[in-house]
Amino acid sequence: DHEAVEPFVHAVPLAYVQFDAHDRYAGSTSYEMATLFRLFLLKECHGWDHETALVEYLTKHPDLWDQFDLESVPDQSTLWRSWHHRFTTELQDTVETAARTILIKAQNAGVSVPRKPERQSRRYDTEDTESDPSDQTVLEQAETVTEQVSRVGFPAFSLDRGEGCEIHENAYWDLQTYLGLRENLAVNEGARSFIHESNRERTPLGHAHRGHVRDLSVTQIREMYRQAVSRLLDRVADTEEFFRAGIVAIDITEDDPFTGNRTGHEDEIIGTKEKTNEYAYQWATVQLVGNAVPIVLDARPVQKGDTRKEIVEDLLDSAEAAVHVDNVLMDREFDSQHILEMLSQRGLSYVVPKRMQTSEKAQAKRLFKKGKDRYETDRKLHLGDNEWHSTTLIYRRKENSEHTDHRQYSVFMTNRNSGLLTEYGYRWEIESGYKSIKRFMGATTSKNFGLRFFYFAFACLLYSIWRAVDLLVQVELTGEYEHSPIVTADNTLTLLKKETGIG
Template sequence: MTDAMIPFESLEDPYWGDHPEIYEFEVMLRSFIYGELRGIRYHQDLADFLERNPTIAFTLGFKPDFGPENEYPALNVFQTPKTPHQTTITRCANKRFLAQAERFITDVADRVEAYCRRHTHLVEMHELWSETDDTNPGESEEKLDPDGLTKEQIRRLVNELMRHVCPNISFQRGVSKQIRKNLFLEVIAHCGLTNSSVYGGGDVFDIYLCPEEEELPHGRTFFDHMEGIALEEMLEMFDAAVESMVGGAKDIGLYDRPVDLAIDVTTVKYTGIGKSFSFQTLADPDSDEWSKRERSEAKAAIEEWELEPIVGEDPADIKHANFDNLEKRAAARRVKDCVRWVNGTKDQDEEIAYGFQFAAAAFAEHTCPMIYGVKPINNRTGDELAGHVRQFVERAQDLVVVDTVYMDAAYGRCSEVHNLFHYGHGFRTGDRFDVEYVTKVPERSRGRREVLEERYKIEHRFEDGKTALSIKRNYGFGDQHSGTGNAHTTLVAVKKWSVDTVADKVTDRVVFATNHQGEDPVELMRFINGYRDRWVIENGFKEVKKFLAETRSSSEKPRLFYFLFAVLLFNVWMLIDRVAKKRLGMEFAGEPIIKFEVFVAAVANFMRPVD
């Protein structure tokens, strides 16, 4: 591979100009070809292989970790080559290797394989994982019992599937070499699985799981290290782990057909200073009606976020920022902006119950639900929500073939979101997805009321005793006077799933928006009913929160990291269950045969470092 002639004049590196300190394009390309020939399929496996094989890394062109390369090559064995982290390899594949380079890599591998077959040579084209425990390679896997997996079998499955996660989550940067690799990851996994903090849960880990000669870092060290990881880097590590999981899922026959997507927003409860008090405590922070803690937190928040102008004002006015005085209005608006990514929950009235909010996207597949995308929400502007949808759909298209996109009502109110999808009239521009979508229309939407009451032009009207369907096509967003705007959709009113018979066409029905162009009303209703698959992500959120490590931190970085890691643990649980079902010859869908409590015990008790 080192001496092979490569036509670099035909391959472009668009990343080099803005990032001149990155690894050489030629070295990365030769490494990818080498990995393809060796059958190293996943980016984290290639990173681990290069790190474990310094001689091969030097031969491929990687430089020593410190100082210039020795002029005597034989002395390089005393140095360690600086090899790329998995996120660097993924970034190279996504941003440096254009279509020509990707085709070149696969073409070389195909030609070499064909040559070897013609000349009866052997080449390692497929390195498959062993189904035995890596820590005991001589031990054979006993036959799986469909009536109940043994603890040892589950542990082996856990160790096998955690290989998708651990190599992609790096805590090694800037950490003292005296701290064992993956110790941070093991402790946080333990805390997530036991819903404890790095303080209390860390103490339990130190007593029961940490080797006697090993000293566990202080809990504050964990937070300091998470604060040192850039937000973009956290999301890149998460994307890399998900990409590896999707590859593992495809290996057992999952996602082999077009996949539906579910996009939703979830809230993680926040109880830190500035968010656990009410509008009433802000209005009268010295009242004897409040507990000592409520008074203390209200006064601390008033001082920290400069809320003095609204102290003593009416709680309702504070909630709605209903002030003519600009200073008071600005202070009222700061109440929800004082912590990044924290927003008020929709089911609260006069109380300020705030939480960290995340947009998330999942494969809405009952065969194996998987949350593949996460973005923190700073505020719910149309531009921000539309940006999340665009990134989620594009990311999914890189991983699977996308069928239909189902979105929560938060997205149904934004013309910017509807405008991302081709509606079916006129030419489709390149910035619009040629994908069908369904989103629920919010309760207070003007268009929702128009369709339910069948105002203006309704193409299909509700017929008692037949279909409880009303359809308004070519509905325009934007200009409330003309009814037209920069986005168009079809509004469809259907019977609520919780209602047997429609007695009132307004209260017993719900409205959806879609770009589906079906002319048959009954077929359109069947298409809308597919929205129920979106509940896959709702159920997923409930399970993900079982994996959240506990924290009262107001910092967004630990909050994001904990949520991302909880999602990865949920995905591993789903994938492990499907791998077990595959080996047992069972159907993928249905209740997990590896129950949540069993999975938690397996990971918490048998978490092993991945070197």
């Protein structure tokens, strides 16, 4: 049993491996093939693209030299030549396959891993043209799929405009998509540009677009969003690679700091999560993460007085109506024992980091003194009266921490086995998703709460459409789904504006 990847790399049995057939050097060399094999295995486990990172790591960790039978650290050029000129292609493939196997096995055993294992080789194979479709092929397939998906998602959105309107309702969604294509583009300026780029005879003016969106309530926007996502899920569920089950992450994000006068809007423009003197609109989402296509299942505003428990319950109601939820991942702002008890009562497992109080800090200090990297203990959290919530606390030392004391440790809570802790790394996907979503939002200075939320919710839909299109294109062209997109967000939005009537 090992508690880290490095000891396993050192312990890989190579005594009976015949390296001669894969050694393209004939003369004497400074380093044995078995030693180089272990070094490149270590490099691949960490996911480093260049030999320099391996050299720097070994230099900083002289304790590893004995494990790898090194009297000195090889320089970058020696390692580069060994990999590119000494190792055969078959041996390179073996290193990469072995590294992925180690990472997967370590993850499943609850051992901390340097990176999430990929499902296919990271090395580009120039001979494998079938599994690497050209950019033109991807774009052509994306155009077909985008047309299908836009017909599925957008009809769920509607405006209450009455009878006899000359401008087609889709023109409003075209304009909103157009705003998402341009960074910091407000609706008035966008509507003027939209006239020239659209092939529609009539397009909405900025004030008309803004007025109709303002008439939508938060409740209406949320209902339309859930209908659109439901239709989107139905479409991707046609593929064997998508399952209506998995891990979800819940989090809260915030708009850019609000710098205007918030008088009369104090319940909507609330403080930032960092507890600064700034104010911002806040939105909460629940998103599929892990191996699933990262679709945002629901979104809601966060207002003054909303408890974290109410937010989580609300979003989980939507998520569980759409998919089968197994596990829930959340940040430490959701570490309330009442939230954890609610999740357990719903039959859900969770992983949530815990804010360190006096007892956790004391335990971390003891672990630091003993030099232990990991520690588990059961804990009962008081719910009130004579009721308790049972959880497991897992202390884990952070790799490459900036601290030199007990602050190297993080504490996580889970109601399942500690192997579930490895899944917490998936939570970063909701954070990276927010970056794209905010890029898809039109710019506005309006303090109308419904309009602000609509801009965010529509951006969530555009993001979800992009990831759904990417899934369908990958399956069509390669027969499988890799989490890293092959269709870019810009391509998808450009195709969306084309399919919905722009340009």
